[in-house]
Amino acid sequence: MTLKIxxxxxxxxRKRFFAPAAVxxxxxxxxxxxxxxxxxVPLEVPGDDTAEPEIKTDTGSxxxxxxxxxxxxxxxxxxxxxxxxxxxxxxKEFCGEIKSDRMTAFSILGAQVQLGGGxxxxxxxxxxxxxxxxxxxxxxxxxxxxxALAASVDHILAEAxxxxxxxxxxxxxxxxxxxxxxxxxxxxxxxxxxxxxxxxREEKLLVFPIGIGNVVPxxxxxxxxxxxxxxxxDNIEGFYRWLAEVLGxxxxxxxxxxxxxxxxxxxxxxxx
Numbered sequence: 001m002t003l004k005i006x007x008x009x010x011x012x013x014r015k016r017f018f019a020p021a022a023v024x025x026x027x028x029x030x031x032x033x034x035x036x037x038x039x040x041v042p043l044e045v046p047g048d049d050t051a052e053p054e055i056k057t058d059t060g061s062x063x064x065x066x067x068x069x070x071x072x073x074x075x076x077x078x079x080x081x082x083x084x085x086x087x088x089x090x091x092k093e094f095c096g097e098i099k100s101d102r103m104t105a106f107s108i109l110g111a112q113v114q115l116g117g118g119x120x121x122x123x124x125x126x127x128x129x130x131x132x133x134x135x136x137x138x139x140x141x142x143x144x145x146x147x148a149l150a151a152s153v154d155h156i157l158a159e160a161x162x163x164x165x166x167x168x169x170x171x172x173x174x175x176x177x178x179x180x181x182x183x184x185x186x187x188x189x190x191x192x193x194x195x196x197x198x199x200x201r202e203e204k205l206l207v208f209p210i211g212i213g214n215v216v217p218x219x220x221x222x223x224x225x226x227x228x229x230x231x232x233x234d235n236i237e238g239f240y241r242w243l244a245e246v247l248g249x250x251x252x253x254x255x256x257x258x259x260x261x262x263x264x265x266x267x268x269x270x271x272x
Contacts, residue, residue: 068172069109070108071113073112073176074178075115076116076117091133093241094244097241098131098248103248110126114148125159143183146185147188147192157199160204170255171255175196176210177208178212180211180215181215181222209223212231
């Protein structure tokens, strides 16, 4: 499987030109006279036609400037509480891994949208170097998945737009949706799906639905480009190890470049 998204930001490399130094003598600007060595032989001064030194570009530095965005839309309705201990262990390992990789830590911006108990809450985007996932404790109650999806798309696209306006190169945008797929806000759900699919078709956003717990078929409607990946044997740890590797590969990719995703055999199964 490969990822591809169009680059929306192209930057022009500006070349600097240096002219010979000039000093003013008698009110007129003249070229500075070459200095002499101890033998009286003038030192050679490069003229305008002297080739400039080659400027070597470090690919790592270029990638380091590009910011890739990842947003975790996480269902706190009931499943979260059931798997709380697994989540806590997996997330601790996940955060430690992405922070230990300097490229990932400073090239990835992350945020969360959490839903459950009839409410939706979102966090601001922060660099992965200081990222700590909010603890999943299981809010119970209704599952406003439609509202959360709409909020997630708006949140990540708005952040990407803000960065571009500030002159920051933006790379890939990933939306990870962790849920059982059971939405209780039908009206929001019907409005949110076209918004998600439009962003996917326009290649503005990459959406990954991840099924946790007792998954319902509706989860496969979240993305119009890929089916949901269902956790096998509730392997939350395997999923977060996979996600850390994905972010590592994304952080090293250039805008518009396809990347190969790591295998998901360890933790996933497909549900039609």
